[in-house]
Amino acid sequence: MLSQVLDHTIYLAKHAFQHVTVKTNGAQRFCIAPLVIKAMHKAHAINILAREKLIEEAEIVLRILIEVSFVVGALAKERTFVSQYARSAYVQKKRELQSLLRGTAEMPTPILTADQVGKLKAQLTKLDESIHKLGAKPISIREYAEKSGMLAIYFINYSRLSSSVHSGPEDIDRFIKNDADRKLLSIGPPDPGRPDVLLWVAIETMIRILKAASDIFGLSIIGLNKVEDVYRGMSALMLTEMKII
Numbered sequence: 620m621l622s623q624v625l626d627h628t629i630y631l632a633k634h635a636f637q638h639v640t641v642k643t644n645g646a647q648r649f650c651i652a653p654l655v656i657k658a659m660h661k662a663h664a665i666n667i668l669a670r671e672k673l674i675e676e677a678e679i680v681l682r683i684l685i686e687v688s689f690v691v692g693a694l695a696k697e698r699t700f701v702s703q704y705a706r707s708a709y710v711q712k713k714r715e716l717q718s719l720l721r722g723t724a725e726m727p728t729p730i731l732t733a734d735q736v737g738k739l740k741a742q743l744t745k746l747d748e749s750i751h752k753l754g755a756k757p758i759s760i761r762e763y764a765e766k767s768g769m770l771a772i773y774f775i776n777y778s779r780l781s782s783s784v785h786s787g788p789e790d791i792d793r794f795i796k797n798d799a800d801r802k803l804l805s806i807g808p809p810d811p812g813r814p815d816v817l818l819w820v821a822i823e824t825m826i827r828i829l830k831a832a833s834d835i836f837g838l839s840i841i842g843l844n845k846v847e848d849v850y851r852g853m854s855a856l857m858l859t860e861m862k863i864i
Contacts, residue, residue: 620853621814621815621818621819621822621853622666622669622670622818624818624822624846624849624850624853625662625665625666625818625821625822625825626663626666627842627846628662628822628825628826628829628843628846629659629662629663629825631829631840631841631842631843631846632655632658632659632825632829632840633659635829635833635838635840635841636652636655636832636836636838639652639836639838646698646701646702646705647694647695647698647701647835648835648836650694650701650704650705651691651694651695651831651832651835651836654687654690654691654694654828654832655691655828655829655832657687658684658687658688658691658824658825658828661680661681661683661684661687662684662821662825664677664680665677665680665681665684665817665818665821666818668680669814669817669818672811672814674811674812674813674814674817675809675812677814677817678780678812678817679780679784681780681817681820681821681824682777682780682781682784684821684824684825684828685772685776685777685780685820685824686760686763686777687824687828688767688769688772688824688827688828688831689760689763689764689766689767689769689772689773689777690704690763690767691767691827691828691831691832692763692766692767692768692769692827692828692831693763693766693767694835695767695831695832695834695835696766696767696768696831697766700766703756703758704758706750706753706754706755706756707755707756707757707758709746709749709750709753709755710750710755710756710757711757712746713743713746713747713750714757716739716742716743716746717743719731719739720736720739720740720743723736760773760777761773764777767831769827776820793809793810794806794807794808794809819850819853819854822846822850822853823850826843826846826847826850829843830843
């Protein structure tokens with residue numbers, strides 16, 4: 620049921636946005652349109668992974684989907700934020716090139732020639748000039764969440780999902796089974812978790828993305844209100860089951 624509802628949000632997005640026009644002078648639309656496509660791809664991936672019971676992998680993709688919702692929400696909420704968002708691309712590009720340069724220097728056998736390194740450094744110099752001229756700054760995920768008015772979701776859902784991306788000591792615990800005396804029983808795949816909870820969060824995230832995007836494009840997505848009704852009904856059932864309410 621939840622998988623079908625998530626699929627339906629993708630269907631609604633495809634049909635609602637297929638005839639919209641995007642121009643470079645419509646900055647909000649220009650930035651949000653590709654993010655809606657990204658959201659549809661991530662929602663589809665979550666459904667496939669959940670179906671295969673690859674819940675940890677699905678959680679990683681869900682984390683990306685939630686990031687998209689923060690960015691779309693921030694762009695839709697404040698028109699002036701679009702320029703800050705665009706300028707931050709210069710900082711991101713600079714970080715990527717710096718990482719490449721540092722990585723090349725650490726390689727036993729350089730992967731770039733001296734001429735390529737020189738061109739890379741020249742490109743970094745130009746980026747520095749652009750960053751200084753534009754006053755470009757990096758934007759953290761927390762800042763996107765704050766701009767979009769979703770800090771609660773950042774702390775509750777996003778932060779929890781972030782642990783599955785990393786491989787620190789707290790992540791290793793999930794792969795270890797102990798007995799009552801904390802003696803090691805086995806090391807293996809973690810418990811599969813609940814795909815229904817994961818899909819539930821994904822549906823809510825897609826609803827937020829589509830509502831924010833449709834406002835910017837001046838669209839009325841027919842059927843989205845029905846998805847919200849289903850989500851609210853499922854929320855009441857699931858929260859009761861998990862004894863949260």
